[in-house]
Amino acid sequence: MLPVSVTIITYNEEKNIADCIRSVESIADEIIVLDSFSTDRTEEIARSFARVRFEKHAFDGHVQQKNRALTLCKNEWVLSLDADERLSPELAAEIAALDAAKIANEGISGFRMPRLTYHMGRAIRHGGWYPQRRYRLFKRSVAKWEGENPHDYIVIDETGKGATLKGDLIHYSFVDLSQQIDTINKFSSIVAFNRHEAGRPFQVMKTLIKPFGKFIEIYFFKAGFLDGFPGFTIAVASAFSTFLKFAKIFEIDRKYIERPSNLRADYRAQKKK
Structure with a gap:
């Protein structure tokens, strides 16, 4: 089976983190949880899983934190999830069946997967919310997180080749x-x-x-x-x-404010490229 490191960034995710971790246990060689100093039970719950390595770093943006999590992985292949996401059984089975040698021969550097979001009691399949195929499983040597915070996405460099998995990545975006x-x-x-x-x-x-x-x-x-x-x-x-x-x-x-009052004190704007 393809050796896969799973990364999850967290902040006060005690309601989500256990289900997220459980959904990847069967395919993960290691699970990295990078937390930005949660004040709830996120750390306690995450550390209760034997395969989890729990790390902390101040939050300076979604893109920055997710790229930081990649540097903590021991494997070349990484599956990156948000805490409110889960692998469907079908997607987990697809990842478990991936052949490392075949992938290398075909020059594949990343896999997109459809994301299915549940909201207001139903799966949302229209309005641009589905299939929303995104790279989430990729070789970290040729990939990085980019985008305008908080809307991040993975970019595979021009030497890489992408492929698509069929199983859904389940997303529980909002409680209500x-x-x-x-x-x-x-x-x-x-x-x-x-x-x-x-x-x-x-x-x-x-x-x-x-x-x-x-x-x-x-x-x-x-x-x-x-x-x-x-x-x-x-x-x-x-x-x-x-x-x-x-x-x-x-x-x-208009200088009515310096920054929005609900912005975390440790958040800094993205640097210009």
Whole structure:
């Protein structure tokens, strides 16, 4: 079986971390949990699993923390998960069946997998939420996390070749709508702060137009209406999230605030490339 290191970054994930770890135990050679000083039972729960190596580092961004976790792995192949994600039994079986020699002969450097999100009591299969194929299993020597925090993604360098697995990566993104609103508030603050620090100013026309465009895109063009009322809610929430990003840039630009009040004190903006 392909020797795989699993990485999971955490902060106050006591409700998720055990199920996440259990879903990868059958395929993991080692499990690295990189925590940013949780104040709940995350550490206690994670350390209760024999295969887990628990490390800590101050959080300075999703991209930075996930790349840091890669440096802690002993294996070349890494499976990177968020704490609210699980391998479906089908996906775990696919990974367990991978032949290391065959993969090497074919020059494969990473595997994408479809991500299926559950929200408001159902699996969401439209509105751009599925299949959302993403690289999560990859050779760390030719891959790295990039993106605009908190929206990170894996990039395989030009020497690598990708392949796709069929099994679903299960994502339990929100407990309920209240948590979704909290997440929108937190993530929009991160994006607004990063964009301001990168010199991207408030723009009136984008603030007026982009939220409506986002709703039309998700609900109509990406068929979010096929997911019923949850699909409508997702489209509205996405439009609101888009609006908040611009509105928070306005606050910072006008010097009403230095940084959003819900941004963690140890968070620093991404450096310009």
